[in-house]
Amino acid sequence: MINNFAYVKAGSLAEAVKALSTKGAYLHAGGTDLLGCARNELFAVEKVVSISNLKQLKGISAQPDGGVKIGALTTIADIAASVPIKAKYAVLAQAAAAVASPQLREQGTIGGNICQRPRCWYFRSDIQCLKKGGPRCYAYNGENQYHAILGGGPCFFVHPSDTAVALVALQAQLAITGPAGSKTVQMENFFTDPKKNVSKENVLLPGEIVTEVRLPVVSATTKSSYRKVAGRGSWDFALTSVAVMLQLEGGNVRTARIVLGGVAPYPYRVAEAEKLLAGKKLDGTVAAAVANAAVAGAVPLRDNAYKVEMVKGAIEESLAALA
Numbered sequence: 001m002i003n004n005f006a007y008v009k010a011g012s013l014a015e016a017v018k019a020l021s022t023k024g025a026y027l028h029a030g031g032t033d034l035l036g037c038a039r040n041e042l043f044a045v046e047k048v049v050s051i052s053n054l055k056q057l058k059g060i061s062a063q064p065d066g067g068v069k070i071g072a073l074t075t076i077a078d079i080a081a082s083v084p085i086k087a088k089y090a091v092l093a094q095a096a097a098a099v100a101s102p103q104l105r106e107q108g109t110i111g112g113n114i115c116q117r118p119r120c121w122y123f124r125s126d127i128q129c130l131k132k133g134g135p136r137c138y139a140y141n142g143e144n145q146y147h148a149i150l151g152g153g154p155c156f157f158v159h160p161s162d163t164a165v166a167l168v169a170l171q172a173q174l175a176i177t178g179p180a181g182s183k184t185v186q187m188e189n190f191f192t193d194p195k196k197n198v199s200k201e202n203v204l205l206p207g208e209i210v211t212e213v214r215l216p217v218v219s220a221t222t223k224s225s226y227r228k229v230a231g232r233g234s235w236d237f238a239l240t241s242v243a244v245m246l247q248l249e250g251g252n253v254r255t256a257r258i259v260l261g262g263v264a265p266y267p268y269r270v271a272e273a274e275k276l277l278a279g280k281k282l283d284g285t286v287a288a289a290v291a292n293a294a295v296a297g298a299v300p301l302r303d304n305a306y307k308v309e310m311v312k313g314a315i316e317e318s319l320a321a322l323a
């Protein structure tokens, strides 16, 4: 059941920020996650503030410095189909193409995709779990086959967005506007650790809106990919995903970024594993060492140890495909 709520269609960014300043007000982009949360009564929605009229937040454009700007209201389908994104930022185009179903990609936006709430079945039910102010994370000793093996605790949900994992690998930045003005945040610093704040997933303050995603310039010798493992081919969240960015030099890897999805409460960068690639030629031995290092800190729960092997396999396959 959804409670009655007020509906505001903002005519400007300033109007949206102002409308969001009251208690119980929630931003609506494509609505594919927000309305599900409202229906499940995860939080009390008193006002829905739609930004769908704000044309300046839509579209993909090349920037003078060679980077690319993506408006927060750009649909996931448009990102997956964009020729410049496919050519220069393959990891993002592939992640966008891996999101949900065609209908959800047409309706869902990049801003909404990275700000969507977790899919943990305890959180999405009427159980008062830790994340909703209750006494404990019920996944810890409960049904935890889809939960975190890395970075978990005290809450063990996994971050749900495919595009966010790619954007962390890409070192993207987010432009944010709110009651205190505008700022930029590195994608890598956007998501929060449940150890610091269990009730929220990102650093957005009340009334703040992500307005655009900024992709940095990438050199012609960069190769990237996104590999997702899910229970079904469509309409399914990642059991594991791997975003890889490699900077190559003379046939060897100069630098690497590897970020995991579906295994931790935030996109999980495996910096120690990345270091093993520096200066190396990509082959099976190196890939196996990188895969082992990536899961060295894994602490599986009762029912999700399978994810350890799945991460290793996904990393080795990704590196083999890029070699």
Ligand SMILES: Cc1cc2nc3c(=O)[nH]c(=O)nc-3n(C[C@H](O)[C@H](O)[C@H](O)COP(=O)(O)OP(=O)(O)OC[C@H]3O[C@@H](n4cnc5c(N)ncnc54)[C@H](O)[C@@H]3O)c2cc1C
Residues within 6 Å of the ligand: 026, 027, 028, 029, 030, 031, 032, 033, 034, 035, 036, 072, 073, 076, 098, 099, 100, 101, 104, 107, 108, 109, 110, 111, 112, 113, 114, 115, 116, 117, 160, 161, 162, 163, 204, 208, 209, 210, 211, 235, 236, 237, 238
């Ligand atoms: C059946 C199903 C399967 C799915 N499978 C996948 C999947 O495989 N991979 C995946 O990544 N996702 C998946 N999703 C999630 C889906 O991609 C998201 O619902 C969608 O991307 C959200 O975008 P939206 O524009 O509809 O966001 P909304 O529903 O409008 O918003 C989502 C949340 O983000 C906030 N928000 C939205 N835009 C902004 C902004 N610009 N600034 C600040 N806050 C904002 C809203 O307030 C709300 O809390 C699935 C969803 C469903 C229902």
